[in-house]
Amino acid sequence: MSIHKTAAACVNGREHGLSLLRQMLLIRRFEEKSAEIYSAGKIRGFLHLYIGEEAIAVGAMQALSAGDAVVATYREHGQALARGVPAGRIMAEMYGKANGCSRGRGGSMHLFDAERRFFGGYAIVAGGLPIAVGLALADKLQGRLTVTACFFGEGAVAEGEFHESLNLAALWRLPLLFLCENNLYAMGTALARSESQTDIHLKAQSYNIAAEAVDGMDVLAVESAAQRAAAQVRRGDGPYFLELRTYRYRAHSMSDPELYRSKEEVAQWRGRDPLALFEAYLRGRNMLDDADMKTLEADAANDVEWAVAEAERGGWEPVADLERDVYGSVAA
Amino acid sequence: MSIHKTAAACVNGREHGLSLLRQMLLIRRFEEKSAEIYSAGKIRGFLHLYIGEEAIAVGAMQALSAGDAVVATYREHGQALARGVPAGRIMAEMYGKANGCSRGRGGSMHLFDAERRFFGGYAIVAGGLPIAVGLALADKLQGRLTVTACFFGEGAVAEGEFHESLNLAALWRLPLLFLCENNLYAMGTALARSESQTDIHLKAQSYNIAAEAVDGMDVLAVESAAQRAAAQVRRGDGPYFLELRTYRYRAHSMSDPELYRSKEEVAQWRGRDPLALFEAYLRGRNMLDDADMKTLEADAANDVEWAVAEAERGGWEPVADLERDVYGSVAA
Amino acid sequence: MAKMTYREAVRDAMREAMRADPRVFLMGEDVGKYGGAFAVSHGLLEEFGPTRIRDTPLSESTFVGAGIGAALGGMRPIVEVMTINFSLLALDQIVNNAATLRHMSGGQFGVPLLVRMATGGGRQLAAQHSHSLEGWYAHIPGIKVVTPATVADARGLLLAALKQADPVMMFEHATLYPLEGESEDGTIMEIGRAALRRRGKDVSLIAYGGALGKTERAAAQLAQLGIDAEVIDLRSLRPLDTEMILASVTRTHRAVIVEEAWKTGGFAAEVCARIMEGAFDALDAPVARVCGAEVPMPYAQALEQAALPQPESIVKAVQGLF
Amino acid sequence: MAKMTYREAVRDAMREAMRADPRVFLMGEDVGKYGGAFAVSHGLLEEFGPTRIRDTPLSESTFVGAGIGAALGGMRPIVEVMTINFSLLALDQIVNNAATLRHMSGGQFGVPLLVRMATGGGRQLAAQHSHSLEGWYAHIPGIKVVTPATVADARGLLLAALKQADPVMMFEHATLYPLEGESEDGTIMEIGRAALRRRGKDVSLIAYGGALGKTERAAAQLAQLGIDAEVIDLRSLRPLDTEMILASVTRTHRAVIVEEAWKTGGFAAEVCARIMEGAFDALDAPVARVCGAEVPMPYAQALEQAALPQPESIVKAVQGLF
């Protein structure tokens, strides 16, 4: 597999650099805490951690503005946080509380935030892609210069809906940014055991979609690729596809015994940790020192603490409201 | 669109040439008669004619032997006839008679013949592809050197099952011969309005499947490509994909007003009629003269007449047997 | 009031909605250039152009999903799926997304989407084109299901569907398209109200969609036999007008439900259960069902007709209750 | 007789079948290296290798369709679909192909295929992982549907399924996997026979799969209250053991059907309709249904539990009949 080579991306000023690191750190600490709380039994159901992949959500989200739309999967805490969904509302959702961002109806796999045009949280693999096609179609029909960013794992590539969605997006030249998080595994299935063509961006190109592979552990590479791609999408040139190469450090979900990969492989990828890489980058350019790092860590810890507090504080949705929000009222 | 260029294929002796022409002629006359009978109300439901595409079924079938399997669509009279399903049993099926090849249960869209390993007749577009994948898998698991030939239209290429099936066939290196009948239209939808990539064989190649485009109006080109492809499949080298470029002269089905294409376009393609082309080829090589042609036409007319007679003669399945063949008996 | 066919009524309602509301558009296979598999959208491409009458590639799951997404994005899509058997390819999007999004998002999002399709048998299209699965859709909380059986309802229910905040599935029995009748302008119908098609005092015949005509013919035959049947047309399977059903059965003390779908697990069972729950004491005989035979639809005409409810089988079922 | 979990019983049965018959193989997502999403197939890869324990890419429609094709081609495939909600992606293959091929081909072909999957709620997996759609499958002529609720049945019904000439769908309620019990060796079960889990004379409680345990607990509570409940475990939804149901209701004169699925259009309605048709005169009260609430499954624990049938709601429904 080869990664599209462009000149190494540079950070756009110290402030921005710190902001990227801050966001990645928040995701990581937030998820570490979530895992702990899960073990304590306060978060239930499935919990899919994003640890190791933070550079993608944070890098890609830089290319989006408020009017853009985001569609994600069940592994979407990172995207939600990077999109600005308040950490407290996410944590409350995972607790199943009424102050959660989906009122406790969705849980970890189904985060939503209308205000931030965060359209969820889809847990049927590839099921979010047609939705993203439709959102992009709605924008195009309404003459809006917005981008719909659609995140999904490389496992989704094997599903029929992937194929149908890429074809439709290309055929109708929809303003859609496909963001494939290729972490090499779909649960326990390695990419080479699920695809006859493992270079995912080449698959995308076969639909006549502009596509490239990007180092998903390098937040700046992700950011610059996403910006380039989003700009092209906004020009009305049709969809763009980024294959973001990454790795998940943790198990698929909390119940996965990880029989399918070696400790060595995991360790090797941890050696290219997106946070460590970017920290070193900033330090190398004298944009970050120990004191900054301490502040950032303290901020993240603080944010996570607040999030947990908000979740703990939240109330339960009354059981009498069980059947609420199944139907809306008849619209005009 | 460009067609893979190989040296022009040659016919393998006069007898064989006449046999190919005879088969194509049978299909054409059989279908012309079917259209007539449909208008008379004796054939009902949907009737999809293959006229114009005869070279594909006849050419491709030359590469198969008795142990191979065939999977087809609702436009499958040609395949069934070329596979050797008796014309009378097909006609009887279209009448809905008990002596039909599906006992009157299937009709035109669902022809079956276990003896000839003709596995049907699928009327959900692309729905036959996964079946063909499974048949090929069964052969591979049982160590059989057989080929499963799977016919489908270019409209199927947009469906998710196309994608999933190509991937699985390539990944598992299954002995499968994909035969895409690209007649440029799916009902009224022209290829360019349904695919972002209109070179179908290039799509197939993106799965790492050996693929080529073939002139589907040239029975010898189809035959030689199919033979080459089948040989490779039999060697255990995995699937092979042929895009066969053709045209249907008639409406999609008997109820189609053909609003979507011009008379000129149809006329142009009729100028490359597979029967006329091959007749001229044989005449040019002195393998066919007027007397032969007269005999062939008489034979075809005769076969069709017999088929109709068999259908007319057939009895109706008793209504009391309605619920027969829903379940089998418990197997050992 | 205008005389027209069921097909024209569906088309007219779509035309009216598209003229009135720029958010409404139609997409599906061959709705444009071909004019619609059943010619329902014939002529709409000329009036509204290919942006609003969108031909889609063969990809049911994705164009239905795209309808959901477009609805989320502020449009009011109408998605046509040619035939109910093909809708199985899109069922994941309908059940897992369209029906759940409002609830899963804690009420933040809604999916005002209309999905229309042809349903049912009777045209010798065999086992992959003839089934009646609308009862399945009626099982799903979060969506509504309408089954117009008349020209007026085809128009009225379609327009009502486009006023809903939630996904509506509309099932058009394919044999009804040429049906002629009066289409009413004006007031928007309410989804969830059944219609009393015939008053009677001896038995309640309950049907919908393609089964209504046969049921009305059965009622006429029954009248000859001295049995005065009431005929209820459900019109909407979800919500179901339980009130009208129970009121009728309470008057007549007997009921027969007629449905083309396979009997086991069909929607007729639901109607039966509701009557059991709500009007048990009023019943003078067990509620009967006249449904499709439990067989994939055979092609041959006699077999297919035998597999479908017929006025004769309805009459016989009614007679069995006395 | 051996003590084991439901999970182990499913695994053992597959192992036994694969040892006995080289045509049997298992395929599905993560059945191999991962060990199965619910660890059902854990260890089988080591014994049988990747040719017979086949991991598939994420492509439900095609690997289920490939199972149909492989069955046509002489194999006896077991296809695992992780979760019932995902099976919607494969429904076209099941309804339009697996169920129809024998009939459409005039009896020339059969599809001896077993499709297994997890069903049901109760684990806070929310609206895309928790539903109970097995009743839909039971609507389809041409397939059989089994729903083992005990360790012995998990083993016995799986082995019986592999003896059928036709497609069988087996639904394993995900909360049952850790259930412990006795597995019986020996005789192959017959598909289509319900089991009398508890004898009683006052009311018939009818359940299957994940609802059985709750129903048995309700019966125990009812005993305390002086109501002697009979408990029937359907085990197979298609064919349905109408005979045992009717015999029981004829003795007890009252019935409550318990099912996790949404009430409207659920399979409970079918059972209700069969009782109506076959034992109307024996009924002293209307048949009641205790089903899932009509809502996409919410995540929060209290909401989810409120959406599911519970021993308390069953007891209440029974009390309402007296």
Ligand SMILES: Cc1ncc(C[n+]2csc(CCOP(=O)(O)OP(=O)(O)O)c2C)c(N)n1
């Ligand atoms: C249609 C469907 N099939 C199976 C599953 C079970 N499942 C959940 S996540 C997953 C793996 C997906 O892998 P990938 O798309 O690479 O995303 P990742 O988890 O690696 O982020 C599977 C098989 C599902 N949710 N949906």
Ligand SMILES: Cc1ncc(C[n+]2csc(CCOP(=O)(O)OP(=O)(O)O)c2C)c(N)n1
């Ligand atoms: C899944 C599905 N969607 C729609 C249809 C309706 N339909 C029948 S044939 C057809 C066109 C198929 O075109 P193609 O695959 O090119 O085959 P051709 O008819 O040209 O031989 C369509 C849309 C169907 N049968 N199945």
Ligand SMILES: [Mg+2]
């Ligand atoms: Mg992955």
Ligand SMILES: [Mg+2]
């Ligand atoms: Mg075509």
